[in-house]
C-alpha cells in the first residue's frame with residue numbers, strides 16, 4: 001500500500017486498473033474526463049494491458065460495455081450527466097441480460113439550464129434500471145468501491161451491473177490523501193472473471209431474445225431476487241475488504257455517524273455527508289445529540305437496516321440532491337416508505353442542485369428545524 | 383400463446399441454437415397464399431422475398447412449395463409473383 005495525494009478521478013482510474021479490466025469503452029464528458037484520460041495514459045505507458053475502445057457516443061460506450069461483457073471480458077466504463085442519459089436505453093438491457101460490470105458515474109446535474117456542476121439527478125433518476133448503485137463520500141472510498149463493486153457485481157448470486165456514484169467536481173476534482181492498495185492484494189481479493197454463458201462461436205447461444213407475456217415477468221422477478229441477494233453480498237464484500245485492506249464503510253449499505261445516542265439525524269448520500277460530519281462535531285461540542293446516516297447503497301435500498309438505525313430518533317431530515325419534479329426528493333420517498341412503521345417525523349429537504357453549495361450553515365438550519373419540531377422540509381438555498 | 387414448459391435461464395439466454403423452429407409463425411396467418419403450379423414459371427422470386435424462408439424449392443420437381451407451419455401470411459410473395467399465380471384465401475381455422 002502506498003499513500004498518495006490524488007483527486008477522486010485518479011483514484012477511480014487506479015481502482016479500475018487494479019481490477020484488471022480486459023476492455024474499457026469510454027466517451028469523455030465533464031466532469032468524468034480525467035478518468036478516461038488517466039486510463040488511456042495507463043494503457044499508453046504499458047502499465048495496463050487492456051483494450052480501450054474509442055466510441056462515438058455514450059450510447060455506443062454502453063453498447064460496447066454490454067457486448068464486451070457478454071463476450072466474457074471484465075469491462076469498465078465511466079460517464080456523467082447527459083452521457084448517462086444517452087446510455088439510458090442500454091442500461092436495463094445490461095441488467096436484464098445479467099451482465100456484471102462496473103461503471104463510475106461522476107454525478108452532475110442534467111440540462112436545462114446547462115450545468116456541468118454536481119448534483120445527483122443523473123444517477124438517481126436511473127435507479128429503476130436494475131443496476132446496483134453505491135454512492136461514495138471520499139476519494140479513498142471511490143477507489144475502494146470500484147474494487148468492491150467488481151466483486152459484488154460478479155458474485156454468482158448477484159450478476160448485476162453496478163454504478164459507483166461519485167460527486168462531480170466536489171469529489172472528482174478534489175485532491176485527498178489516498179492509500180493505494182497493491183496489485184497482489186487486489187488479485188487475491190478478486191476472483192477471475194467468469195460467466196456461465198458467453199458469446200462463443202464454437203458454442204452458439206442466443207442472447208437478448210424476446211420475452212413473451214408468459215415469461216417476461218419471471219425474468220424481472222429473478223432480477224429483483226438478485227437485488228435482494230445483493231444486500232447481503234454488499235455487506236459481506238465490505239467485511240472481507242476490511243480483512244484484506246484494513247478499511248470498510250459502515251455496514252456496506254449504510255454508514256452511521258454518532259447515531260448511538262442521537263435524537264436528531266440527517267440522511268444523505270455522497271460528499272454532503274462530509275459536511276454533515278463537520279456540523280455534527282460542532283453541534284456535539286454544544287451538547288446536542290445529533291448524528292448522520294449515510295446511504296451508501298441506493299439500490300438495493302436497505303430498508304430493514306434503516307428501520308433499526310432510526311429506532312431511537314425523535315426526528316430525521318433527508319437531504320436530496322435531486323428532485324422528482326411534481327413529487328419530492330426520491331430519497332425521502334424511499335426513506336418514508338422503508339420506515340413507515342417507525343412513526344417518526346421525516347422532513348425532506350432539496351439542496352445542492354446544479355452545484356449550489358451545501359454548507360455547515362445549512363445543516364445547522366436543518367438540525368434547528370428538527371429541534372423546533374418543524375414538520376416539513378424546504379429548499380435549502382445557500 | 384400456447385403454454386410450453388419454460389426454462390428461465392438467467393438473463394434469458396437461450397442455451398441451444400435453433401429454438402426459433404419451435405415457433406410456428408404459421409399460427410399468425412390471416413390470409414393463406416396458394417400457388418397455382420400450372421401457371422408458375424419457376425422464376426423463384428417468391429422464394430427470394432419470403433421473409434420467413436417459408437418457401438422451399440423441391441430439388442427434384444424444381445417446384446416452389448410453401449411450408450404452412452411457418453408462412454405467416456404476409457402476402458409479399460403474392461405481390462412479387464410476376465405472373466400473378468399466387469392467390470390469397472382467407473384462412474379458415
Ligand code: SF4
Nearest residue numbers: 432453454456457459
Ligand atoms: S405469405 Fe409471406 S410468409 Fe407466406 S410464403 Fe408468402 S412471403 Fe412467405
Ligand code: SF4
Nearest residue numbers: 422423425426428463
Ligand atoms: S414468383 Fe410466382 S412464378 Fe415465380 S416461382 Fe414463385 S410462384 Fe412461381
